[in-house]
Amino acid sequence: MIHVEGLTKYYDDFCAVDHIDLDIKGGEIVGLLGPNGAGKTTTLRMLTGYFQPSMGDIRVKEFSIHQDSLAIKRLIGYLPESAPLYKGMIVYDYLNHVASIRGLENGAKQRRLAELADMCGLREIMHKTIETLSKGLKQRVGLAHAMMSDPEILVLDEPTSGLDPNQIVEIREIIRRIGEHKTVILSTHILSEAEATCDRIIIINRGKIVADGSTQDLTAQQGREKQIQIGLLSASAEAVTAQIGAVPGIMRVEPMASQEDNLLRVNVICDAQTDARADLYAAIKATDWILVEMSRETQTLETIFRELTREN
Amino acid sequence: MRQAILIFNKEFRDYFASPIAYIVIAIFLAVIGWLFFSTFFLFDQADMRGFFGLLPIFFALVVPIVTMRLFSEELNVGSYELLLTLPVTFRDIIVGKYLAAVAFVAALLVPTLAYPIFISFLGDLDWGVVAGGYVGALLLGSAYAAIGLFASSLTRNQIIACIVAIVICIPLAIFDQMLYFFPQSILDVFSYLSANAHFSNIAKGIIDSRDLVYFLSIAFIGLYATHLVMEEK
Numbered sequence: 001m002i003h004v005e006g007l008t009k010y011y012d013d014f015c016a017v018d019h020i021d022l023d024i025k026g027g028e029i030v031g032l033l034g035p036n037g038a039g040k041t042t043t044l045r046m047l048t049g050y051f052q053p054s055m056g057d058i059r060v061k062e063f064s065i066h067q068d069s070l071a072i073k074r075l076i077g078y079l080p081e082s083a084p085l086y087k088g089m090i091v092y093d094y095l096n097h098v099a100s101i102r103g104l105e106n107g108a109k110q111r112r113l114a115e116l117a118d119m120c121g122l123r124e125i126m127h128k129t130i131e132t133l134s135k136g137l138k139q140r141v142g143l144a145h146a147m148m149s150d151p152e153i154l155v156l157d158e159p160t161s162g163l164d165p166n167q168i169v170e171i172r173e174i175i176r177r178i179g180e181h182k183t184v185i186l187s188t189h190i191l192s193e194a195e196a197t198c199d200r201i202i203i204i205n206r207g208k209i210v211a212d213g214s215t216q217d218l219t220a221q222q223g224r225e226k227q228i229q230i231g232l233l234s235a236s237a238e239a240v241t242a243q244i245g246a247v248p249g250i251m252r253v254e255p256m257a258s259q260e261d262n263l264l265r266v267n268v269i270c271d272a273q274t275d276a277r278a279d280l281y282a283a284i285k286a287t288d289w290i291l292v293e294m295s296r297e298t299q300t301l302e303t304i305f306r307e308l309t310r311e312n
Numbered sequence: 313m314r315q316a317i318l319i320f321n322k323e324f325r326d327y328f329a330s331p332i333a334y335i336v337i338a339i340f341l342a343v344i345g346w347l348f349f350s351t352f353f354l355f356d357q358a359d360m361r362g363f364f365g366l367l368p369i370f371f372a373l374v375v376p377i378v379t380m381r382l383f384s385e386e387l388n389v390g391s392y393e394l395l396l397t398l399p400v401t402f403r404d405i406i407v408g409k410y411l412a413a414v415a416f417v418a419a420l421l422v423p424t425l426a427y428p429i430f431i432s433f434l435g436d437l438d439w440g441v442v443a444g445g446y447v448g449a450l451l452l453g454s455a456y457a458a459i460g461l462f463a464s465s466l467t468r469n470q471i472i473a474c475i476v477a478i479v480i481c482i483p484l485a486i487f488d489q490m491l492y493f494f495p496q497s498i499l500d501v502f503s504y505l506s507a508n509a510h511f512s513n514i515a516k517g518i519i520d521s522r523d524l525v526y527f528l529s530i531a532f533i534g535l536y537a538t539h540l541v542m543e544e545k
Binding site: 045048049050070073074076078080082084085086087088089097098100101102103145 | 319322391396397
């Protein structure tokens, strides 16, 4: 569906995006992750035809961004960060205007507007001026703008930034619903969001792709160690460290601060290949400690992200 | 072309959606009406020369106010990004916005049609000259609007856009009154560059192709420069 080759963007001397190669299949929900200033927005802006690439090519279906940017713009619906809509316009007028530019004829236009009003929950605000809307509502109008022509590809730049938790859930819900049929590319720096909504995650740092795959792929590739957290009653830190540290496959034992008096929490770090849970339990069973908690944590996206995008 | 018309519709309606349009029209009419009629009866002649004589300098101040928001506002709000990622070409955007500004200038002139109607009751008014004057006014407004559009595409600050446009338009309006400051050798160049001279030709009722070419080339240069700025961004 989308084929990106050697995509590069310079701002004067600064290289914001550095030779990115990328293939995105139809129907994928792709999350573009990276710290601030990593080149996410620049990449999306080139993809949507707002910026000209300094080098490289983007092909969407058979169209190239250099020759047929208009054809690509027809295929893509785009929501820039924080939905910069025309402030003075009424929501209905605005969407109507976009629908006309998107080439919808009268009957189809009214039908589409009604559909989008339902899908994005705009019924009550259709007659309001855009500048009076809250951020979440504005974002929904922006989504309606992006989806107007029922595009095959939807590009969303930080669709949930600045929203409250309820609004975030709503917007994610909408994105997931769209993603059932469409290709969605979204950028975010909220990791849980990428995990929750995306099939595939691409981590960008300093204009380069540093990781690409599903959440499971990434954790499997990058994970060298696993963590098991246990909570014990009537145990001392020294004894626990000695007893558990002897279990095969355990690399380290780190006592953690606990709010409850009697309870001792420890973080057990073991290597990724062995599953030490059974041995661990056996080791605890042999003592008179009371096991109240035990949970396994594989390496999270967050730790991977931090590892890959660390400033050095 | 269809896209340009849609952008024109939106921009033209935008003018009247905010009070600024009405304020500009009201102030324009009040000031130019007062200046025109305060001397009109002294001359004791039923013509519009006084009115048209004021237009080059008036438009140099008013048209930049009309055009300043066209690009600057979009650049400032960020809606420029949305606009450019819709399936429209630079040309659609420029033509749509430009025509909206020209149409607004026309709307500005419509109420002044009351003046010649009023004057025609007082004496024998030559309607041919008046018609020529209005054609000239529209051409003058179109040329200034293209300059204003260009200025607006340069910056996200509307005030700066307005001032840049005024700084370009004012000299065009007053060159021919300052010709004695220039050396003889370049006099012809500057007198050709003067919008006032070309406008007063047309306002006399003489429609000369040289004057038409002048206004159309100013408009074209302004629009083309806007296109270059958009490409550069």
